[in-house]
Amino acid sequence: MTLVAPAPVQVVDRRSARAFVDTHVVPYADEYDRIGRVPEDLLRHVATAGLWAPFLPLESGGAGMDLVTLGEVHEEVGRGCSSLRSLLTVHTMVAWTVQRWGTPEQHARWAPELAAGRTLGAFCLSEPGAGSDTSGISTTAVEGGGGWVINGVKKWTTGGQRADLFLVFARTAASIGAFLVPRNAPGVRVTPIEDMLGTRASMLAEISFDDVVLGPDALLGPSSGFTAGMVLTGTLDLGRYSVAAGSVGIIQACLEASASYAAYRQVGGRPLSELPLIQAKLSDMVTDARAARLLLAEAGRLKDAGDAGTIMATWIAKYFASTAAVRHAAEAVQIHGANGCSPDYPVARLYRDAKVMEIIEGSNEIQRITIAGQAEREMTR
Amino acid sequence: MSHPTAQEQILDFVRGRYPQAEIDAAQDIFALGFVNSLFAMELVMYVEKTFDVTIPNEELQIDNFRSATAMAGLVARLSPTVAAA
Numbered sequence: 001m002t003l004v005a006p007a008p009v010q011v012v013d014r015r016s017a018r019a020f021v022d023t024h025v026v027p028y029a030d031e032y033d034r035i036g037r038v039p040e041d042l043l044r045h046v047a048t049a050g051l052w053a054p055f056l057p058l059e060s061g062g063a064g065m066d067l068v069t070l071g072e073v074h075e076e077v078g079r080g081c082s083s084l085r086s087l088l089t090v091h092t093m094v095a096w097t098v099q100r101w102g103t104p105e106q107h108a109r110w111a112p113e114l115a116a117g118r119t120l121g122a123f124c125l126s127e128p129g130a131g132s133d134t135s136g137i138s139t140t141a142v143e144g145g146g147g148w149v150i151n152g153v154k155k156w157t158t159g160g161q162r163a164d165l166f167l168v169f170a171r172t173a174a175s176i177g178a179f180l181v182p183r184n185a186p187g188v189r190v191t192p193i194e195d196m197l198g199t200r201a202s203m204l205a206e207i208s209f210d211d212v213v214l215g216p217d218a219l220l221g222p223s224s225g226f227t228a229g230m231v232l233t234g235t236l237d238l239g240r241y242s243v244a245a246g247s248v249g250i251i252q253a254c255l256e257a258s259a260s261y262a263a264y265r266q267v268g269g270r271p272l273s274e275l276p277l278i279q280a281k282l283s284d285m286v287t288d289a290r291a292a293r294l295l296l297a298e299a300g301r302l303k304d305a306g307d308a309g310t311i312m313a314t315w316i317a318k319y320f321a322s323t324a325a326v327r328h329a330a331e332a333v334q335i336h337g338a339n340g341c342s343p344d345y346p347v348a349r350l351y352r353d354a355k356v357m358e359i360i361e362g363s364n365e366i367q368r369i370t371i372a373g374q375a376e377r378e379m380t381r
Numbered sequence: 382m383s384h385p386t387a388q389e390q391i392l393d394f395v396r397g398r399y400p401q402a403e404i405d406a407a408q409d410i411f412a413l414g415f416v417n418s419l420f421a422m423e424l425v426m427y428v429e430k431t432f433d434v435t436i437p438n439e440e441l442q443i444d445n446f447r448s449a450t451a452m453a454g455l456v457a458r459l460s461p462t463v464a465a466a
Contacts (some may be wrong), residue, residue, distance in 0.1 A: 101438070226443035230425065237422075240398025308426035311419060370419075380400045 013051040013069055017076035020049050025080035035069040036194060037161070038084050045249035047117030047311070051077070053095035060099070060107065061115030068300035071245040074278045075296070078249025079256075082202035084351035085249065087120070089242035090158045091363075094121025094167045097178065097235045101221035107342065109178065109217075111166065121241065122163030124154035124181075124207055125232070132362050134169070134176050141170035141177050141219075148219065150179060150187075150212040158305070158360075160205025161192045163266035167220070178220040178235070187212035198352035208292065237311050240318045240361040241299055248292045250350055254325075254332035255285040257347050261336055266310045272335065276368065281331045288328060292321035312374050319367040324359035329354035387432060388453035394427050395449060406449040421446070428452060434459040 008024055011017045017134045024045050032038050046052060055070050057061025065073075070092075078085040095114040098106060113119035130136025139152025150170055157166070166181045166188075181188065191202040221231040259282055262273035272278045295317035304312035329351040333340035360366045385393070392406050399415050410416055416424075424446055429436055434456060445455045 103438075222438045222441050226446065227420060227438075227441045230422045230441075233418045233422040305428040306426060308423035308430070310426075321395060377398060377400055 004278060008045050008049040011051050011054070011073060012063065012065075014072035014076060017073040018049075018079075020045075020051070021076045021080035025077065025084060025222060028345060029081035029201075030346055030349060031082075032081060032083055034260065034343070036200050038081075038087060038201050042084070043087075043117065043162075045122070045284070046084070048073065052091055052120075053111075053115045053116035054091075056099055056111055056115045056326075057096060060111035060285065062111075064258045066300075067303040068297055071241060071296050071300040074160065074242045075252070075293070076246035078246030079253045080249070081201070082246055082250065082350075082356070083199045083203075085242070086199050086202040086360075087159045087162075087247040089239055089246070090163075091117075092125045092242055093235045093239045094165060096238045097167060097220060097231060098180070100234060101178070101215070101227075101231055106132060106180070106217060107180055114165075117230075120159065120162060120164045120358070121167060122157050122159040123235065124157050124160075124166045124168040124215045125236075126154065126156045128153055128206075130156050132236070134229070134368070136154060137171050138167060139168065139170040141168075141172050143173065145213075147216050148214045150177060150181060150214065152207040152209050154207045156193070157204050157205050157207050158199070160190055160207050161203035166207060168207075171234060172228075177228055178231045179214065179218045180220055181209065181212060181214065185212050185214065190298055196356075196357040198349075198354070200352075211332045233311070237314055238259055241296070241314045243357055243361045244292070244296050244299070244314065244318035244321045247318070247325040247354070248296055250325040250354050251289040251292060251321070251328050251359065253290055253350055254328040254347065255282065256283065257345065257350070258282060258332045258335045261339075261345070278335060281328075285328045285331070288324040292317065292324055295320055311370070315367050315370050316363075317372060318357075318361065319364055322354070323356040325357055344369040386453070387456045388449050390426065390431060391452045391456075392449035394424075394431075399424070399460075404449075406453075408449075409447045411443060411447055424452070428456060432456045432460055 008020050011020050018171050050063055054063040054065040055067060057062050074085055074088060077088055098110050114121055129140060136157040142149045150168060161287040164183050166177045168181050169176055170179060187210040191206045193206060196204060202265060221227050262278050263271055265272045299310055299313035299317045333351050336345055336347050339345050386407050395410060396404055398420060425436060440455060444450055
């Protein structure tokens with residue numbers, strides 16, 4: 001079976017992203033899910049479309065895309081395939097971090113490669129014994145000999161099977177540092193993780209670092225303890241924004257699949273869409289898709305404005321969109337009945353993928369704690 | 382009516398995030414235990430947006446963010462016109 005369509009045109013906005021996804025992603029996403037990978041041809045098409053890091057400036061090979069539009073583009077990709085969107089998410093995190101914190105030399109070395117998709121990035125934070133909790137990080141980066149030596153194991157690295165460049169968070173003598181580690185550095189070992197519940201084509205891996213020797217330019221951002229957490233916070237914020245966008249895409253995909261199915265599926269000689277209980281489910285999907293999209297757009301607008309409020313706005317958008325995605329994916333399966341449990345319709349994949357959104361880039365429990373803390377501050381001000 | 386100074390604006394931002402604490406301009410907010418990485422990021426974004434400055438990596442040192450006074454001093458170095466206002 002052919003897994004991709006012919007070469008695409010440049011994606012510059014939601015409309016062109018939608019056309020790209022409808023042509024190159026939607027028809028094949030279930031197959032990617034089954035084989036557990038996104039094929040190289042599609043990765044090349046993503047590059048041709050300029051989708052890997054369009055927010056990078058023109059001089060770095062990007063398109064200078066604003067973050068509101070980036071959110072719309074990631075929503076469209078998420079509507080088609082959460083695994084591909086996940087690859088975009090982690091690549092975005094690496095490219096943004098290089099752009100925000102890199103030295104001119106690091107920009108020159110990596111930004112054009114990342115913009116063009118010649119180098120694919122992945123984000124290494126979680127470990128076998130620690131998720132997003134940085135206090136539990138046991139991977140170490142020891143300074144010496146004019147450079148760094150990395151030791152440790154990272155787990156659940158999205159895109160890890162395919163990525164060329166890892167952004168690794170490791171414990172230094174003073175704090176947590178962010179390091180750029182090429183996949184081909186001696187001592188790096190990649191072990192695929194298969195058969196996950198959702199985003200099965202996102203090519204997860206466990207990455208081991210065994211006495212990986214790096215130059216001084218591997219460290220990204222200032223070496224002060226003050227900024228170390230900031231690098232991670234900013235990186236996760238953008239990842240969360242992309243996951244929120246992808247979650248909106250899942251809701252939209254649930255709506256489109258369910259509305260289409262309900263329009264032609266007959267029960268008692270009438271289409272499902274005439275049944276009030278089905279109408280209720282569809283109306284809730286429409287409402288939540290719009291609400292989640294607005295929350296995402298607000299977070300994006302604040303990012304484009306450089307407003308500190310974007311961090312909390314992104315938490316809220318991700319929390320709302322991911323929980324709504326889980327809810328509506330379950331209802332989409334329900335509307336499809338037994339068909340919804342089969343591989344013949346996309347909703348089973350959407351259902352599995354949606355659950356992942358509640359866990360990655362900060363679990364929803366952590367998000368609720370953070371959001372509640374903000375509410376308390378606002379109420380007591 | 383006079384415009385608030387950079388120090389007053391920064392202090393207002395910090396107090397807004399921690400309304401239950403009594404914080405003055407000279408107080409070390411790190412020593413008070415208020416600052417986590419999220420708030421540190423918000424502080425940097427707030428200063429950059431409010432005073433239209435870009436904080437270079439070498440200025441991203443904890444001593445520049447310990448207090449409203451220190452942050453106002455940073456703003457003054459990066460944007461002398463703000464300091465003069």
